[in-house]
Amino acid sequence: MLTRSQSSCIEFRATNISLELDQYLPHEQYASRLVFQIRDFEIIDNVPTSVWRKFMGHMRADGQPRETKSSMLRIEMLNVRPSPGTSPAEEMRLKVQLLPLRFYIDQDALSCLLKFFSFEDDTVPKNPGRSKTEDNTFFQWVQIEPIQVKLDYKPKHVDYSQLKDGKLTEIMNFFHLDGAELMLERVRLHGIKGWVKLVENLVREWLPHIQKTQVPRVISGVSGVRTLVNLGAGIADLFTMPIEQYKKDGRILRGIQKGTRAFAKAATLETIKLTTQLAVGTQVLLEHADDILSSDKDDQASGDGGMGREAVSKYSDQPKDVREGVGLAYRSLSRNLGTAAKTIMSVPTNMYDRGGSQAVIRAVPSAVLKPMIGATEAVSKTLIGLQNTIDPDKRLQMEDKYVACAD
Structure with a gap:
């Protein structure tokens, strides 16, 4: 029988990780090729107040059987030399593939996850005068294959103060989502310098697509509408x-x-x-x-009155x-x-x-x-x-x- 971890609120699991690296001779056009694959990647919800188990994982079944030995995440990076033999400069070609993702998002677990990634250690001394290392990575092209997402969302409370401050994302906490679907289209970008610019360009490509075509699919996942x-x-x-x-x-x-x-x-x-x-x-x-x-009263005196029990x-x-x-x-x-x-x-x-x-x-x-x-x-x-x-x-x-x- 599965039990929940008592030491962590959110647990990351990755299985069957593989890394393949090929190096080529200095005079060839290709400098190196790296293929990184993860067979399965899951985020497990161990928050005591949540009755849901898996925050994120592969979309099991749902009419789409998974291919044998397919990887949930596959990243292929190919470094090329624009002028082999005359210049050591290298440029990258990046291709990313993801299997359909299934999310079961409890608001308490989401809050825990956001706090984890936004945490800053105040005990670590900061050096504002230290210059940041310049990111000279140049992408000849980047291709992200279509990403299919299906999610459930369970809101538990609404922060009306944030709503008054104009944070419209708080409106989502009024709606319980059940099987809301989202499809991110294939993206192919050219001539991008730096990872930060890459992320910015991906958001710039996907956001209009989501606003124009995906909002009705998300609304159809509202409990009752589904x-x-x-x-x-x-x-x-x-x-x-x-x-x-x-x-x-x-x-x-x-x-x-x-x-x-x-x-x-x-x-x-x-x-x-x-x-x-x-x-x-x-x-x-x-x-x-x-x-x-x-x-x-005798039962309450001998026990915890139901407090502290795992939600099921x-x-x-x-x-x-x-x-x-x-x-x-x-x-x-x-x-x-x-x-x-x-x-x-x-x-x-x-x-x-x-x-x-x-x-x-x-x-x-x-x-x-x-x-x-x-x-x-x-x-x-x-x-x-x-x-x-x-x-x-x-x-x-x-x-x-x-x-x-x-x-």
């Missing part, structure tokens, strides 16, 4: 698939069948998703009510299919019904005979709420199992997203 978008895509398949199939081979009936299946799958998955959210939300409310109504989502450790979901539902319902029965039977009847009705009253909330908690959890587990049966890729994404429950 459901409408998915249903709309399913409805569109009803009409586009028959037309495409007819143009392909003239079999319009086959196209109608494919379109109907696509729409039925989209409608079913969205219905399951909304019903599951309702069941999980109801379960959480009932559990809070049970904690409040059946709180015990109700969507963690999902069933693989509907069969496993039904099994988990049965165990949940049996466990909560057994707890309710045990609570009722443990009330001393002689206390009631002596007028001590307080014990009976305190047993009522658990007797009523526990079966309801078990029923809502049973519904959610069954529906999640059904969803993962219809769309197995969904379970792989949830394994990346949510922190696993501790045994």
